Amino acid sequence: MSAVIHLDNITKVYKVGDETIRALDGVNLKVGENEYVAVMGTSGSGKSTLMNILGCLDRPTSGTYLLDGRITTRMGAASLARVRNERIGFVFQSFELLPRLSALKNVELPLIYSRSGWWSRRRQAREALDRVGLSQRTRHRPNQLSGGQRQRVAIARALVARPSILLADEPTGNLDSATSEEILALFAQLHGAGQTIILVTHEPDVARHAKRIIRMKDGRVWSDLAVEEDAARYGSATSPGSQDWKSQHSN
């Protein structure tokens, strides 16, 4: 299996005043094509930093990150923007749709910044909305859609440029449980269609839907197991000391 993502000894150090914080401390990770990975961890475990680096929003202090076999760690801001545009689809907890634009226009947004010809843009956006089951809602604005529908629009926007990886940061954090299940079913369906997905969450119920679970702690990969093994080790529904695990997350 060819690696879509290859992290080699990634560190990220922040300086806050005189204190240095090692948000990531030597992370090694390979994610293959069509994997469905959930990254779990407490706040401060480094999962958000990892997410930012995977998404090329941030550069590591040291180490090498290969995305689709290309070294991204030496790229400039403009090249990274292009990588984000072509190879990464972001899904955020709070959807981040532009309120004044219709669903279709929101989905088109990444294509505005891409090299895609401007004739094909609308067609691609329609296809993406079709994939998330919202082909009837193209003209609606975000405030005319339900939370689940909004997140679907956001997912369509992430998919529209046919990225190598779909990066979802707490995609169900703002949704009720029924809608969450809907969105997770959509992820499963996309994964079934061959999409590589990386999901960052603190909820074991959400992580359970992935095929592989990576647990982070203190800036390191704590465990990296297939979902069945993970369940066997940390309990089916939750994790070691499931209640503390959950209570430490309040966001």
Added chain:
Amino acid sequence: MILIRLPFSLLLLIYQSAFLALGQIWANKVRSILTTIGIVIGVASVTAVIAALTGLQTRVLSEFESFGTNKIFIFPSTGGNRFISYYRYRFHNEQFEGLLEHCPSVSDFTRVMRGRIDSIAYGTRNEPNVDVTGIDPAWHKIENRSVILGRQFSLVDVEQGRPVCLINEKTRDKLGMSIDCIGQSLMVGQTRFLIVGLIETRNESSMFGGDREGLEVFLPFTALQRLQPYSGFSVVAASRSPDVSEEARAEIGFFLRKTRRIRFGDPDTFRVEAVQEFVDRFRTVAQTITMAATGVVGISLLVGGVGIMNIMLVSVSERTREIGLRKAVGARPSAILLQFLVEAVMLCFFGGAIGLLAGYGLTSAVKSIPQAHLEKAYIPAWAVALSFGFAAAVGLIFGMFPAIKAARLDPIEALRHE
């Protein structure tokens, strides 16, 4: 391939940014209008000031035009020598003999002598305030004033100093003559002159020479000279065209130095002044004044620019999350920069357009100010281009800082922004 695509994609990006900017401006209508007021006032006042000054300039130039831009005035002068004798100072008739032959750029000239006549009498009526002038026949052509009744002076009148005269309509009416006054005679001082022609009264609204009462009597030059033989006179010449007035001046200078026997190295004892020179000098001064006034008024545009910068900064911080999202989905910093820059320029452009309309309004208001001589005020095309260019430049300059701020935002921070 990339070279072909690059300008195209840049244009596309600008086009898209323009659309985004329009949407943004439309979404914040009231704010946008308030923001652009500075630019509106700036452009309106710049265009109005330019219009007023251009109008004034046009009017003065057309005044010069009617005055005759090919005219050249020749006066005696002391040449810096305070002890020059009056005999050497004043002009003598023979000094101008052969002037036309020696000065190819001069088409005509006339000697002009102001009469020192106490009063004009017709019958029992006596009129003290009359301008009596001695002229040559070429005067009519040079001054562009012809006779409307009767005849002009002939060469014979001047050669022999015959006692004939021309009067204008105003003088005729003032002296209470009949409408056809030809053949009547006037007492000029102690001498009787026969009226042979009637001249139009000069347009009194003129800026130059609109003084006195406008009562004029013209005598043949030699006839007046016979009345006051020791009076000096001046000469008015006409160059073949305004363009050669500089050459004509030089030729006259050369000619007069010879006829007045000024030795090599001595200063001229006469002055030669071309109207065209005054026109040129006036143009230069007027342009300087227009530029200076435009600059001063243009400062208000800078103030407007600060307003634009302020609102763009607000807009950037309001839309921090949006910027973060755009960056996350692959907007390059340059695309973000362009988006905000285009928005600022567009705001200024709208301001400029509204300001221009206001400028037209102001101009027509200025036109209707009575006694201001500004009826000819208009906004020249270059002023329209200038104010739009300036507005766009203000947008670029003052939009640059907020746009750079937006382009440099860290996407992670921006997405976390509340």
